[in-house]
Amino acid sequence: MSFSTTQIWTIIVGLGLGSYLLRLSFLGIIGNRDLPEWVLRHLRYTAVAVMPGMITPLILFPQATEGTLDPVRLGAAVATVAISFMTRNATLTIFGGAAVLFALHFLMH
């Protein structure tokens, strides 16, 4: 890395400030104004629209295995979804998914 101290802090502060403004954007501007129904209808799907897409590449092409499909990670993902459907409890699902992940890891390595 060949950055000066000033450049490094420019990146850190710039990224911090930019991220904060992105987070504040709608929450700050809209405040207590009411949004039209069609906007609210789209916003209701934000979480299910962003998060599955965010983790799909992590599940199918993990960097840790140089982007090749990994039976340990894929198996843990399938088990996590199954546990979630059965228990309907996020805490149990996280611990259960982690347990399956490490069990598969030690079985296969």
Next chain:
Amino acid sequence: MLPKDFWHGFRDGTPFILVILPFGAVFGVVATEAGLNLAQVMGFSVLVIAGAAQFVAVQMMVDNAPVLIVLAASLAVNLRMAMYSASLAPHLGKISWWKRGIVSYFMVDQAYAASILKYEQSPGMTPKGKFAYYLGIVTPICPVWYGATWAGASLGTAVPAGLPIDFAVPITFLALIVPMLRSMAHVAAALVSIIGVLVFAALPFNLGLLVAALLAMMAGAEVERRITLRRQS
């Protein structure tokens, strides 16, 4: 005394420590190995407080990308936060401006996902209760993020190489997404999101995720509109 919504949030936020701890520690180690000093590493985790964007920034700094390109690429990773902000606005828009300022600072993926899930499941919650719940969620998450970063940066890695800890992130997100799939519209949005991100994978700066997410929101809204129309007719 803290309200009970705070403690509900605290309880729901605690399992995320399982993810935040290794994630923060790995960032501390990677950023230190890249050549940043302790103050700079902590500067990232305290001022940016967004793991994925921080990793992208450090990776691009290792590749000696120009400062503006580093900023553009890592901010693009955080563009989803603007969508979270819009999605939280109907719930938290009525609290005072300084509280919205606090919510914005702590808006990390886990805090957003856990609180929006709770808000949708509890329509009777007041904006005050929603704010307390949000603070409860971030209380076990964010201090652990700072502490784990510091530990990683100053102590180095104690995690044996080869363990699949990278996968803690997908597991927690799956645990949050599945309960959200309450209707055909939610399922449609999730499917479009998954297919979209694969189709648009070649777009630079992580923009594929944003395109996929916008299409997925439109899909969810459209399916909801059609289901409502059919019920009315």
